[in-house]
Amino acid sequence: MKTSLRGTMQQIDAAIPGALCALIGAPGSGKSTFAARYPASWRVCLDEYRLAATDDMTDQTATPVAAQIQNLLLDARLSRGLTTIADSTNLHPHVRAGLLAHARYWQRPVVAVLFDAPLATVQAQNASRDRVVPPRVVRELHQLLPTADQLHGEGFTTVHLASDLTTSTR
Numbered sequence: 001m002k003t004s005l006r007g008t009m010q011q012i013d014a015a016i017p018g019a020l021c022a023l024i025g026a027p028g029s030g031k032s033t034f035a036a037r038y039p040a041s042w043r044v045c046l047d048e049y050r051l052a053a054t055d056d057m058t059d060q061t062a063t064p065v066a067a068q069i070q071n072l073l074l075d076a077r078l079s080r081g082l083t084t085i086a087d088s089t090n091l092h093p094h095v096r097a098g099l100l101a102h103a104r105y106w107q108r109p110v111v112a113v114l115f116d117a118p119l120a121t122v123q124a125q126n127a128s129r130d131r132v133v134p135p136r137v138v139r140e141l142h143q144l145l146p147t148a149d150q151l152h153g154e155g156f157t158t159v160h161l162a163s164d165l166t167t168s169t170r
Contacts, residue, residue, distance in 0.1 A: 025114065093154065111160065119139060
């Protein structure tokens with residue numbers, strides 16, 4: 001178990017082929033922007049599956065269906081040893097436990113990228129998005145941000161801090 005201070009997602013992938021990489025952070029913290037650097041086929045995203053189910057990616061009533069789709073794709077990709085990025089907030093421990101369970105079942109390493117930006121930064125980024133999440137919701141979700149130590153304790157083999165990744169790739 002380690003917390004990286006330098007590196008890029010590409011280095012993670014080369015070192016750990018077939019890993020499940022969970023992006024963890026509040027809305028507006030940069031998860032989807034980060035994920036967009038990598039092939040679209042690597043990405044599983046609840047927002048996209050909500051959109052497919054209801055024509056509205058913000059429709060939280062579609063989350064159970066979206067989660068089923070995500071789980072099917074996680075199993076399809078992990079069973080084949082394909083690198084997979086879980087691009088959702090992943091802020092609730094039970095959600096992360098589900099991701100860890102999929103990785104364990106398929107005997108794949110699991111990596112976390114923790115989007116540790118300060119609340120003010122996240123709020124500003126959220127306000128500039130096309131799809132703005134209410135500031136109260138962003139604040140509440142930001143408060144759920146785990147620490148790297150918590151993520152290690154849950155079973156993530158490696159935890160990268162997004163602030164370090166973006167600093168080192170500039």
